[in-house]
Amino acid sequence: MKTRVLLIATPFVLAAVLAAATLPGSAASAAAESGGITVVGTASVVSVPDRAELSFGVESQGKTAKAALAANAAEMRKVLAAVRAAGGTDVKTQSVSLSPRYNETNEVQAFVAVNSIAATIKDLSKAGALIDAAVGAGANQVYGPLLSRGDQTELYRQALGTAVANARASAQVLATAANLSLGRVTAIVEGGGAPQPLPYAADKAMALDSTPIEPGTQQTTASVSVTFSVS
Structure with missing residues (x-):
């Protein structure tokens, strides 16, 4: 099963973190700690309907x-x-x-x-x-x-877990670029997702003596907005 990942970090968040990094000593740490870093992580799981x-x-x-x-x-x-x-x-x-x-x-x-x-x-x-x-x-x-899919809930949870991991990876990139240390998660907001059809070539044909039904594939997507503390 393939997993596709899309990471999104809003520009204003990066600007805020970089601005905080230019402040001297404890002032930079205090400014970063008060706002933290908020990023959006998404992930998709591709599956064949059953x-x-x-x-x-x-x-x-x-x-x-x-x-x-x-x-x-x-x-x-x-x-x-x-x-x-x-x-x-x-x-x-x-x-x-x-x-x-x-x-x-x-x-x-x-x-x-x-x-x-x-x-x-x-x-x-x-x-x-x-x-x-x-x-x-x-x-x-x-x-x-x-x-x-009969296991649609499990697929969504799989995508949800990967979305959180992607959000952390994105936040780490921002923190490193701003010379900050990434801290704990302070807030998580779950987005949503619904199965979306994708083109698919069937591995095997349906029975030749019945009406053909091609299953295609569907993409189950989850998204989360995660806020991390920084110092």
Whole structure:
């Protein structure tokens, strides 16, 4: 797993530290100690998604509202069974709707019922087969996939720890340049980060007889603002 690092030190911090270094003796130490050095450290962890969330919908039409709903329910029951049989988990209904369809003269021509569900597949290599199973059972709407990692929290914490280390390294450079000694951490403010997709060439192709799903990669980033005392 690759880790990419970005270090940021704001210009005004460097200027303040260098200015403090020009003061004589204890005056320089006191000025530096009162403000310290504040830097921002960031780090990223690149990973390959290992799960996907997909949405499947069934749209049915009938001459009456009751007929449209009945036809839709029958089709959706087949889709639900197929999705679960293909490895779909955390299956849940997203929406159910029923509306009239009008013709050119603004008369009700038919009723349209739509039912959509979401399901998660925890083995990404089977995502294409899940789509095929749902469509084969009667789904005529497919949305997604929303790709993610099962260990997203651990990846973020890894990036967070590296971000703190990067902040210390950046602060050390500033302190050395200003002829100061870097002290203890006096404050830490956690930033944030969300997985970002990156281009990726798959190591192996998905099954040739199912809908292809390329996982790509995602970048989990963490950032922290850290203040160090100096003397």
